[in-house]
Amino acid sequence: MKESSNHITRSESIERQLWRRKVRRTRAFQTLTIASPILLLVVWEILSRTAMIDPRFFPPPTTIIVEFFHLAATGQLFHHVGISLYRILGGFLMGVIPAIIIGLLMGMYLPVRYTLQPLVMALMPIPTLALMPIIIIVFGINDLSKMITIAGSVFFPVLINTVAGVTNIDHIYVDIAKNYGAKSKDYFFKIALPGALPMMMEGIQMGQAIALLTIVAAEMIGANSGIGYLIWTKYKTFVLKDMYVGLVLISFFGYLFSLLLRALQRKLIPWQK
DSSP, X not given: OHHHHHHHHHHHXXXXXXXXXXXXXXXXXXXXXXXXXXXXXXXXXXXXXXXXXXXXXXXXXXXXXXXXXXXXXXXXXXXXXXXXXXXXXXXXXXXXXXXXHHHHHHHHOHHHHHHHXXXXXXXXXXXXXXXHHHHHHHHOSSHHHHXXXXXXXXXXXXXXXXXXXXXXXXXXXXXXXXXXXXXXXXXXIIIIHHHHHHHHHHHHHHHHHXXXXXXXHHHHHSOSSSHXXXXXXXXXXXXXXXXXXXXXXXXXXXXXXXXXXXXHHHHHOXXXX
């Protein structure tokens, strides 16, 4: 009994040591995650202040921060950010929702897949921004044309991932559904949609990054407001501090949207670690 008790105690001690080691390693990685961008900014500040890099092209980060608060105080920043977020959200939903529906149908039904697949393969390589002149001619220079441009860029990654998610579902679930006489609606919502969620969410994650890239380019081409417009006009007038403010904002929203989608993914797919 004593030997058994000693063995259990040693096992618990080893488990505690492993847990503490894991906690220390996690904290070290978190520290690196925070420290690396700060170190980069410090190095940038020093190199710019000492003119080792041209401060006209790479102004010190502290001056960019000051300019950020100046633009915020004047209200310009919130105006541009609000317009861009409205366009991004609208275009993102216009691209994601049809992509999920069509992707599920293509994955579930072979006739639909073979009918639409040639169209998808033909249209997918065409950059949506290349079609923007046609989009502007049809819809005008307005928010809708920006949203349609974003929707076109987001649509294909989500569609392809959704189709792949459905087609990779284990056939045993399909067979069980057929044996129990599941209707098309049940198969759609209880098998195809949950089964495709992991790959679908990866496509949506990719889509949000593409949406941010697209909105910047779209607002550079035909817009009089938005973060892309701010970046482009400040670049042309060589007010590079303001341009960097716009770039930092795009980077920030990309990181924020990624975190939000990862949190949503953990809620929707709790079984996936």
